[in-house]
Amino acid sequence: MGRARAHRGTALGRVAVVLDVVWAVKWLTLCAQAMAEHRVELIELDRAIGDSDHGENMDRGFQAVLAKLGESAPETPGAALKMTAMTLMSKVGGAAGPLYGTAFLRAATAVGDSAEIDPAAWAGALAAARDGIVARGKAEPGDKTMVDAWTPAVDAARAAADGSSTDVLGVLVAAAEAAEAGAVATDPLIARKGRASYLGERSAGHRDPGAASSALILRAAVGAAA
Amino acid sequence: MTVSIVVVSHSEKIADGAVELAVQMAPDVVILPAGGTDDGRIGTSLEKVLTALEQVGAQDGGDGIVVLTDLGSAVMTAESALEFLADPAGVLLADAPLVEGLVAAAVAAQGGADVQSVREAAEAAGGTARQPGPGGSEAGSGPVSSAAPDFTGDFELVNQAGMHARPAAKVAGGLASLDAEVTINGVDGASMTGLMTLGAGKGTVLHVEAWGADAERAVEYVGGLVQAGFGEP
16 A cells, blocks of 8 residues: 655654545555454443444444455545445444444545645544534534544644644644543443443443544544654 | 335345335335345445435436335434435435334325325324324324314225225325325324224224315215225125
8 A cells, every 4th residue: 555645854854744645545544454453442342332343343344445445546535535435334334334434425525626635624524524423423522422532633633723734744643632532531421322322321431432443543544644 | 106215224134024015005116125234234234225226216207215214323324325315305214113104105105195295104104102092082193173174974894804904005095195184083094004003893983084175085085995895805
């Protein structure tokens, strides 16, 4: 798979990262890798409060994305995201399929045909993805769902993009760190959406698997740019 | 006009079985299943749903499609499919119990109802348990009108099996296509499940009340079917 184009030698000596289709393909590849690596962990999280299929489903879904990337090379980041949306919705099976599918689809629409995604556009794509998840799953922050990872990620990405219109790596990192913190913060929550909500108070003390996989996806976006 | 129907279920067997059941009562309606995942597991597949919608779209004359779903993520997959469609305007999702809603929708479509009415028929089929039990002493979920009915009629069921599924489908299907609000022993005459909850056997007298432009035709329609024993012994 391709490498992100990284141009060394800017004024600050930082690596200039470009979010282009090469980055997007690497991101999706790293997502697949992360889902395979964390498959058992996600299954265990889901076994505690769900139906223990999340790790299996996410792994299968992103393996199918990998296979699609092998068949045809997308020309823009948006095209890569749209193909991912379609594949996840068809292959995941559980509720995560349409939720992540909608997230990637809305993000694809947000970035459009552009060849590169700048910090503001990335923050906008994350917001569109989060809004899609909310529209589809009807969950709100605090319901112990993937929304609890995405919402802080969107806020952090926006703040970082507002602070710098050029530091795209900073925006990726801010989003990933916020998503990870958001996932950890689901531990004590009582689930109000999805199958975990059937458990009521017994859902407290376990991390939400969807928030955990969301954090993995946003962390992979950093890895693809590094 | 014939509205088509797509059934989205987590299980291929449920989707296929529900379609098999509905087609019995609505032989002229195109009803396609989209159950299970691509590789035959439990779950829902966008690809299967889109394929079914496209196949239906190719067969119908643009009269619209109503989508019935089972559990939560089937709803989400159906909603996602609509996002992918070039022209989702004629495709409506029904918030209805799968089997009861499907049969009611199929019967309404068979009767020539438009896409909105087919969805309404499905959604009105929700919660048969909430409707009055056998005998229907209180007014059901049918049209509530304080005005006196424009036409009424009383007809005794003469067929052995009484108001079972097939007669209920015939009555509801025909009434759905008329411009009239009809109650039969207090339940909505256009609701197949409502009629079935009457539990009306042979010898039961059906009291039909109708309002609207087609009120007379509606009463005659029900009377004709009942007196002919629905073509049954």
